[in-house]
Amino acid sequence: MIKVLVAGFTGAMGQKAVHMVNTTDNFKLVGAYAPSAKKINRKDYHLDDDVKIYSSLNDIDSDADVWIDFTLPSSVYENTKFAIQHHIQPVVGTSGLSDDQINSLVKLSKQEKVGGLVAPNFGLSAVLLMKFAQSAAKYFPDAEIIEMHHGDKADAPSGTALNTAKLIDQVRPRHEQGAKHPVETLKNVRGGDYHGIRIHAVRLPGYIAHEQVLFGGPGEALTIRQDSFDRGSFMKGVKVAVNKVDSLDHLIVGLENVL
Numbered sequence: 001m002i003k004v005l006v007a008g009f010t011g012a013m014g015q016k017a018v019h020m021v022n023t024t025d026n027f028k029l030v031g032a033y034a035p036s037a038k039k040i041n042r043k044d045y046h047l048d049d050d051v052k053i054y055s056s057l058n059d060i061d062s063d064a065d066v067w068i069d070f071t072l073p074s075s076v077y078e079n080t081k082f083a084i085q086h087h088i089q090p091v092v093g094t095s096g097l098s099d100d101q102i103n104s105l106v107k108l109s110k111q112e113k114v115g116g117l118v119a120p121n122f123g124l125s126a127v128l129l130m131k132f133a134q135s136a137a138k139y140f141p142d143a144e145i146i147e148m149h150h151g152d153k154a155d156a157p158s159g160t161a162l163n164t165a166k167l168i169d170q171v172r173p174r175h176e177q178g179a180k181h182p183v184e185t186l187k188n189v190r191g192g193d194y195h196g197i198r199i200h201a202v203r204l205p206g207y208i209a210h211e212q213v214l215f216g217g218p219g220e221a222l223t224i225r226q227d228s229f230d231r232g233s234f235m236k237g238v239k240v241a242v243n244k245v246d247s248l249d250h251l252i253v254g255l256e257n258v259l
């Protein structure tokens, strides 16, 4: 039996994670953490009577094996650090960890000998999109990314879009992209700039999580697109990660490494 704590259990993804853990035979929900935890009725959030509820990081005294994190970009670093320091293996979906923060968490996980996984996206369609985009960038170095998310998404760009840009940047031949003397008559109209790769973030009600990578070449173009229509689709990946994390000897990044 794998004992699990869900951080961010009151949120949209946290509730999907609680449901996934509650309905998986070899998982047992033992802890649930969210700042508003004191104000909630546990039944409304599908927490059995034996699940320990925490409203503050420093109060957590859990014997969980795995820490699932779907919280906020502003809390994910401290949460993951706490989990590693307490030998709870982190499975992190929360976006917003910087490269420096990831490097420091990897270092800590090696010192503490704790396995863990950070996944910019737990959806198979997005994992494949990133892989295909990296392959295409060798042949189509001119690329732009459009990510589309629900109106409540706080951070931009999405972790997935930023990771896609990094993967493209790692392999595409060095060159200049776009006009030599650009003129913008509307501020920021060309989107965010990651090493010359433009990222455009759309936020609209009705959307969940979607991404398009557009490649252009002389006389032709290639578009790769993925759509997550239901948050439940991320849970297959989370389940794989929870099952596999014990076999890792330190924190790694990317679901593709455990599939």
Ligand SMILES: NC(=O)C1=CN([C@@H]2O[C@H](COP(=O)(O)OP(=O)(O)OC[C@H]3O[C@@H](n4cnc5c(N)ncnc54)[C@H](OP(=O)(O)O)[C@@H]3O)[C@@H](O)[C@H]2O)C=CC1
Residues within 6 Å of the ligand: 007, 008, 009, 010, 011, 012, 013, 014, 033, 034, 035, 036, 037, 069, 070, 071, 072, 073, 074, 075, 092, 093, 094, 095, 096, 119, 120, 121, 122, 123, 234
């Ligand atoms: N990797 C992936 O595949 C996916 C990643 N995500 C990412 O997961 C994260 C959560 O998304 P979503 O569920 O939609 O967000 P929600 O806003 O619905 O949920 C956020 C959760 O974080 C909790 N929280 C708020 N402040 C803190 C804090 N200081 N410390 C700990 N927890 C806190 C909230 O608790 P309270 O109710 O008490 O405020 C709530 O439970 C985002 O970063 C999103 O990008 C989302 C989908 C897929």
Ligand SMILES: O=C(O)C1=N[C@H](C(=O)O)C[C@H](O)C1
Residues within 6 Å of the ligand: 095, 120, 121, 122, 149, 150, 153, 157, 158, 159, 160, 161, 208, 209, 210
């Ligand atoms: O906030 C979301 O919803 C999502 N966040 C992740 C991200 O920032 O990439 C993953 C997915 O896009 C859904």
